[in-house]
Amino acid sequence: MQPTADNAPRGPVDASVVPRFAGIATFARLPRLDEVGRADVAIVGVPFDSGVSYRPGARFGPAHVREASRLLRPYNPAQDVFPFGAQQVADAGDIAVNPFDIAEAVRQVEAGARELQASAGRILAIGGDHTIALPLLRAVHAQHGPVAVLHFDAHLDTWDTYFGAPTTHGTPFRRASEEGLIDLTASMHVGIRGPLYAKSDLEDDERLGFSIITSEYLEEHGVASAIDRLRARIGDAPLYISIDIDVLDPAHAPGTGTPEAGGLTSRELLRMLRALADRNIVGADLVEVAPAYDHAQLTAVAASHVAYELLSAMAPRSTPVVE
Numbered sequence: 001m002q003p004t005a006d007n008a009p010r011g012p013v014d015a016s017v018v019p020r021f022a023g024i025a026t027f028a029r030l031p032r033l034d035e036v037g038r039a040d041v042a043i044v045g046v047p048f049d050s051g052v053s054y055r056p057g058a059r060f061g062p063a064h065v066r067e068a069s070r071l072l073r074p075y076n077p078a079q080d081v082f083p084f085g086a087q088q089v090a091d092a093g094d095i096a097v098n099p100f101d102i103a104e105a106v107r108q109v110e111a112g113a114r115e116l117q118a119s120a121g122r123i124l125a126i127g128g129d130h131t132i133a134l135p136l137l138r139a140v141h142a143q144h145g146p147v148a149v150l151h152f153d154a155h156l157d158t159w160d161t162y163f164g165a166p167t168t169h170g171t172p173f174r175r176a177s178e179e180g181l182i183d184l185t186a187s188m189h190v191g192i193r194g195p196l197y198a199k200s201d202l203e204d205d206e207r208l209g210f211s212i213i214t215s216e217y218l219e220e221h222g223v224a225s226a227i228d229r230l231r232a233r234i235g236d237a238p239l240y241i242s243i244d245i246d247v248l249d250p251a252h253a254p255g256t257g258t259p260e261a262g263g264l265t266s267r268e269l270l271r272m273l274r275a276l277a278d279r280n281i282v283g284a285d286l287v288e289v290a291p292a293y294d295h296a297q298l299t300a301v302a303a304s305h306v307a308y309e310l311l312s313a314m315a316p317r318s319t320p321v322v323e
């Protein structure tokens with residue numbers, strides 16, 4: 001049953017009373033954080049894309065994902081949970097960051113996340129390009145110490161520099177590893193595919209603490225096998241989940257800056273996320289949605305459902321989750 005007590009979490013606007021296409025878009029038509037005071041999970045937009053190496057436009061991602069999230073409903077049968085009833089989820093708006101100065105923007109994202117941590121148990125950030133994972137991990141590390149990073153992406157994002165710049169959307173996990181933010185024994189990329197710069201990219205990546213489930217592995221061995229591997233790797237470490245929407249095939253998510261053929265279906269990604277409901281998820285980001293390249297909200301619909309599945313996995317269970 002959906003909780004109905006007076007102190008129950010405040011959920012989305014009732015779509016049978018106010019049509020879902022009416023009103024200003026918060027994520028899933030949830031209340032704003034300033035309306036509820038504090039939240040178990042705060043959704044926050046990070047409209048920053050000055051770290052991209054190819055197509056720009058992910059700065060418009062947060063608004064696009066919110067707009068496409070109007071159709072989400074309160075009960076998630078796939079996880080048998082009311083993600084907005086079992087916990088208070090609220091939309092904290094956007095962190096305003098400097099689009100002309102990456103170093104300052106990164107400081108602003110970390111400061112914004114730390115401030116939010118005072119009134120929210122966990123943060124789900126919506127980007128923005130993948131640069132933002134670095135300051136978000138800094139904020140999470142300040143609370144939890146080194147975390148297992150489960151990173152869904154076509155790209156390793158453990159490269160060193162671009163044009164000499166150390167802080168870009170292709171480098172956040174190398175910086176995070178160098179800074180000791182991640183658990184080197186429990187971190188993993190899922191969905192990696194496509195051309196690299198050199199064979200040594202993979203050696204560097206392993207040294208930096210990641211193991212890899214490639215897109216090819218998923219095709220060859222299936223989602224169930226991938227789930228076994230990623231659960232074994234993560235163990236019971238505090239878990240940070242970073243999802244670059246380009247992990248999906250461009251057929252499922254065309255609206256992104258560095259698309260790579262041969263990717264996952266949204267069905268595969270959603271299923272893997274469902275397998276994380278019994279883990280200690282301490283934070284998450286969902287990045288690289290670039291609406292200028294989207295069509296019919298394909299990418300944003302996929303992204304909003306990915307966020308919904310993450311929120312469902314974060315929701316506390318009254319009974320133990322069975323695999």
Ligand SMILES: N=C(N)NCCCC(=O)O
Binds near residue numbers: 054155170244258288
């Ligand atoms: N994080 C994303 N989406 N892309 C990184 C690609 C870096 C490159 O241009 O090689």
Ligand SMILES: [Zn+2]
Binds near residue numbers: 155244246247288
């Ligand atoms: Zn990527």
Ligand SMILES: [Zn+2]
Binds near residue numbers: 130157169244288
């Ligand atoms: Zn990425």
